[in-house]
Amino acid sequence: MQRTFPLLVLMCIALFGYAPFLIAGAPYESTMGLVQKIFYFHVPSAIAMFLSAFVCGIASAIFLFQRKPGADRVAVSAAELTVLLGLIVLVTGPLWARKAWGVWWQWDARLTSSLVMWLVFQAYLLLRRFGGPGSDKLSAAVALFGAALVPFVYWSVNMWRTLHPTTNVVPSLPPPMMGPFLWCMVAFLALYGVLLAVRVALEERRARLDTLYLALED
Amino acid sequence: MSFFSTALLVVRKDLLVESRSREVVYTALLFAMSCMLVFAFGLVKEGQVVTDAAAAILWITIAFAGTLALGRVFDRERQNETLRALLLAPASRASIYVGKFLGVFALLVMVELVVVPLVALMFGARLFRHPWLMIGLLAAGSIGYAAVGTLFAAMLARSRSRGALLPVLLYPITVPVIIGGVRGTAALLGPEADLAVARAWLMMLVSFDAVFVTLSLWTFEPAMTD
């Protein structure tokens, strides 16, 4: 892990460094023009957000049922990253929508459900911060509900008539667009790995600090 | 003691305690009516309620009154220190959860028995045109809301800032249930009741309930154990 981390950071920098060139070189979309290029950050961050929500849910389940403190550290970190990635999705989306749909926001199934999921993970963080002792188990339960929402959010575009495009768009991307998209997807996954590792390291140091404080009091 | 007899014992205890003071029912009902009034002033134009608003008013009132009831039910347990006694009892946590959940559900039903006719009366909403579908929507919505609410209210009963945190946790997670209830009810309230849409929302509510009840049953025991 110690040796792969700097490699991951370098890979991340390289991926994001070259991404703007790929995005600029990608063809324009016929109806949306320049603004469609927001796609190359909007969708990868959304997929990373779903991944993060799952990581948080699985780690929370492990923590709840097996009491492994390491799982709780991963859960907290993943929850913070879900909120961060959700912020990126919910800001880039409306900026794109303003030009593509003419409105900043629309209460359709996809947008509403992703906003709800984002709020659930924010509630997780609030509970961790202000809930006092025992809030680690309580927030783990919240994370399970949040993670259960992910499939609903993902398939909401296919189940209802929404303004938001369906999940059919990505698999049917023409090759000149698929290349930059996959590049940005890998870039965001690498970024997620880096951020998660760093954040978990912070939690581990905090845990170590707590142990030392306890030893000091003895 | 079997699972269901334990659960029923818990429900009986809760309803018995509540029937002596009737505190939660009265406060929840009064709060529900004030809620309806506030919404009425916001959503009424020229003496008529904006279409679809009656459905929203109904469900939001139920949600707010439910939060109030949940807070009071578990506050009462905590104040009398009966929560610890309950958890120490030689009964499975799941059966305690089911008992508490049924008590909360019963409270919600009592609130709805008053609020639904009132909304129908005061906002001219034809909620009783398709009574079985309406009852189905109310039941499915109340089950989902009570399931999640009981879990979180019980979990938060002993933590700091529980008053502020219960709404913060409860509303985002129960939004799907509320949306289902509102859209299903709104489908029934139009000039021509759209039964297919209402049924679709009822099925959606049932599947939400399945997920929420299952998740709540799974997490209640590990979350409540110290």
Place this chain on the structure above:
Amino acid sequence: MTLKTIVRAVSLAFLLVVAAPAWAATQPPASQEGFVPVDQLPTDEEFPATPLVAAAYGIAWAAVLVYVWSVWRRLQRVDRELAEVARRLEVQRRSTGSPEAPR
């Protein structure tokens, strides 16, 4: 197979069985097409998209950088406290002559 495992498996199966018809019963959406690429930028721009695209990428970058800075700040604070506590523990250990420091 404990009773708990059986109950969990049954409840998961119940969840899937109940949820499936709900998904099937909802309406199918109107077909929405994928992206269609063109080489030239379409000429009808009511208002320019460039500020929107710039803002989108800019805010995404800024959010990540602010987060990294926040984690960095917290790490610094914890490292400082760790060094402080380790130092105090060392002092305490020397003064009381108690056995080895904790790992």
